[in-house]
Amino acid sequence: MWSKIVIIGAGGVAESLLYNLARHQLHPIAIYNRTRDKALALANRYSPSTDVVDQLAKIPLDADGYLFALSDSAIPEVASMMPSTGGTWMHTSATVSLETLTHYHSQSAIFYPLNTFSSHIAVKLEGTPLFYETKSDDALCYLLSLAKTLAVRPITSTLELRRKMHVAAVFSCNFVNHLLTKASFLMEKEGLPFDLLMPLVEETIRKAFAEAPASVQTGPARRGDLITIERHRKELQEMAPDFIPLYDLLSSSILKQYHSSSSLSHE
Amino acid sequence: MWSKIVIIGAGGVAESLLYNLARHQLHPIAIYNRTRDKALALANRYSPSTDVVDQLAKIPLDADGYLFALSDSAIPEVASMMPSTGGTWMHTSATVSLETLTHYHSQSAIFYPLNTFSSHIAVKLEGTPLFYETKSDDALCYLLSLAKTLAVRPITSTLELRRKMHVAAVFSCNFVNHLLTKASFLMEKEGLPFDLLMPLVEETIRKAFAEAPASVQTGPARRGDLITIERHRKELQEMAPDFIPLYDLLSSSILKQYHSSSSLSHE
Structure with a gap:
């Protein structure tokens, strides 16, 4: 699958996403983090071709997917500061609603891998259940094709579940x-x-x-x-x-x- | 290693011992259990050449090793009823003293594999720590050679530890x-x-x-x-x-x- 992806965040979830994307020859076009050094360290380790940006205003606007790998409390704040982009926005939290993204960008989805992530530890995602939710058909197709590339196990779910x-x-x-x-x-x-x-x-x-x-x-x-x-x-x-x-x-x-x-x- | 072994008991620990001995081409000469059918089922599954006995008075007296794979409370009772034999007596409990055996038979040892055992589940013992204790040099040499055959990891220990x-x-x-x-x-x-x-x-x-x-x-x-x-x-x-x-x-x-x-x- 050829896809232009932007990673937002540079913690444990972002690290494992970068690692797994790279394992499947997907190198994000950019990684954003408020603290530039953390994002730079991840890019250097897993995807040296990936651009590192520390201002949301400077992220590429033409990516296919934007993966928000952020803490629960940071997701609404970052979503509200995002520039207007194309593509699908996805966040990786079990407990934050889909509306937190669709409020700003209708082509959005939940992309929640049920596993445990820590900084400096890269988790292989093959076989990991991926709980997803979306109200957009385009987002659905994009998400399922990304899930297939990563060999995760997609399961549709509600926020309550x-x-x-x-x-x-x-x-x-x-x-x-x-x-x-x-x-x-x-x-x-x-x-x-x-x-x-x-x-x-x-x-x-x-x-x-x-x-x-x-x-x-x-x-x-x-x-x-x-x-x-x-x-x-x-x-x-x-x-x-x-x-x-x-x-x-x-x-x-x-x-x-x-x-x-x-x-x-x-x- | 060639060795004549008798297994005493037919629960989860006995089952995994039989399985691991058989994996290393060691087929016990006999298995004792009060309930004959349970012992027979284990012998049939792992070592069809093994004799099944349901009276302690009938176990072979000339084995090299007697492995007591019994619950903590059964060990003293069975030890007191054992006939006089050669070889090394060993029990597999973490919490029962060595003296429970040496009281009846000086060439005795503790042979405690740190793992979890259930009936109908055969656990591979390779790499499992084996906590041992003995006051007899003959028992020590026999036990260490058995541990080597089973590829467990022997560690000397006290009852308190x-x-x-x-x-x-x-x-x-x-x-x-x-x-x-x-x-x-x-x-x-x-x-x-x-x-x-x-x-x-x-x-x-x-x-x-x-x-x-x-x-x-x-x-x-x-x-x-x-x-x-x-x-x-x-x-x-x-x-x-x-x-x-x-x-x-x-x-x-x-x-x-x-x-x-x-x-x-x-x-």
Whole structure:
């Protein structure tokens, strides 16, 4: 697919978009960011032919697609300051409405890839669900052809659905990562490298998706083994007493799901 | 390595041991289980040449290794009922002492693979950390040669260390799986297949181990975005109000770690 694309933003989402576009021989014609150096670093890394601009008034007006890879709060502000352009405007947020763009430019769409992005980390997007929404046929066709080029998995959705799914994403990404942070603290406290947990965690994830997580739950709370739970609480009292509320609530939640009659004795 | 091995037990750990031994051309001479049918099913699946016995008095006495793949509570009972044998006795529990075996048989060891096991799921053990402990040189040499054959990663450890690490394992495996259970419930409630979350979860895990989980934390609580947190709480009020205590405690825990001054307003 030949397409003139402009990237707006230079954070983690912009970085992964640039990386994936470049992997498919699509080099954006320009990247805009308020801080020029950040955009320049991304262009140098992934697409040296891409122009770097730090004023919205100077972005190319004749691109086919404008990808707003911005924080939720920046999208309305940047949309309001955009010059009048052709092509399709798309933003990548789960939780910002389509109207935030169509208010200024009717050929607009939501282009939300369900994944986790950080600066300095390029995520391969192949197979990632792409939740989209648009009221413009031209925007729809452009978006679907871009999705095909990037080998993502397009799924039409409403704002309401994306917002609800976003909560599931927080449980399975942000909260899972936080539990790994706690586990890594406990390992390092005992002088053990965190990566000893890698085979365990990878098998946990593989099994949860190969079967269903509820059906492969293991551990003392799943077994209703209150003796081991009590011993773990004593270990935590020594190792990291501030982890006990998390340990208790998660154990109780598992006990409730699988042993409706059991509960932690100190509750 | 040529070795005569007896497996004691027929649950998830026994199944993965049989699978991995067979992958390395080691077919146990016998598998013992109180319920004969369970042991027979495993032997048929992984090692048809293996004898199946349902009485401890009938297990071969001349094996090189006896692997006790049993629940924590069954280990002392079975050890006390074992006939007098040669070879090395090994159990696979993180939390049961070495003395539980050496009391009956001095050439004994702990052989604890840090992974997650379920019946009907065969886990490849290559690269899995193997926490071991023994006071017998013969047991040590036998265990290390078995570990080498299975391509696991042997790490010497004490009971105290294994017990503390077991708490980290609960956080990173049992609790992570429970959060995936909650996420899958939320997805299915919106009519979305759970596997849409797979690229997100796999990238979360990849990133946590490639960097460090604390340094790649993302999400509203990481950003201190109390407006999104409040909106998520409202979504949960509609979707699954009983998930709110978990959402609140995990969000508060992240807020505390990264924004020491912030907290949820309703606390």
